[in-house]
Amino acid sequence: MVLLVYVDDILLAGDNYDHINEVKRILNNNFKIKDLGQLSFFLRFEVRRSKKGIHINQRKYALDILVDTGMLTAKPCSTPMVKDVKLLFEQGDPIQEEESYRRTVRRLLYLTNTRPDINFSVHFLS
Numbered sequence: 001m002v003l004l005v006y007v008d009d010i011l012l013a014g015d016n017y018d019h020i021n022e023v024k025r026i027l028n029n030n031f032k033i034k035d036l037g038q039l040s041f042f043l044r045f046e047v048r049r050s051k052k053g054i055h056i057n058q059r060k061y062a063l064d065i066l067v068d069t070g071m072l073t074a075k076p077c078s079t080p081m082v083k084d085v086k087l088l089f090e091q092g093d094p095i096q097e098e099e100s101y102r103r104t105v106r107r108l109l110y111l112t113n114t115r116p117d118i119n120f121s122v123h124f125l126s
Contacts (some may be wrong), residue, residue: 004042011042044110058114065107081121 001014001023010033014020027033039047044061047054066072095101108122 006043009042011039013039045114056114058111061107062111062115065104065111069104081124 001012001016001019003023004011004013010027012020012023024033024035038049041047044058046057046060048057049055063072066074105122105126108118109126112119112122
């Protein structure tokens with residue numbers, strides 16, 4: 001059995017339903033918990049079950065980032081970063097909204113949990 005706790009969110013998983021129900025009963029007696037049933041979202045991860053196994057993604061989280069940054073209608077590219085890194089330092093003006101930039105980079109860092117293909121680019125930006 002596994003019990004994951006993040007602030008006031010708890011994820012309980014295991015292969016013995018009797019043990020899981022016993023832990024839930026004990027927790028409820030002490031803390032008055034709310035059972036939300038089968039896991040579908042936890043810490044910005046979407047979780048889906050199928051006959052092939054459990055699938056985890058951050059699709060909604062990635063879409064939220066695109067909406068918040070005004071990039072939802074941007075054209076996709078084959079690589080997440082320009083090839084000549086030197087150009088990044090030679091072009092453009094300094095960032096005016098530093099806090100917005102930092103927030104976006106933090107969100108992208110969390111997105112690399114399920115998108116390792118953007119890992120280098122995001123860490124370069126950070």
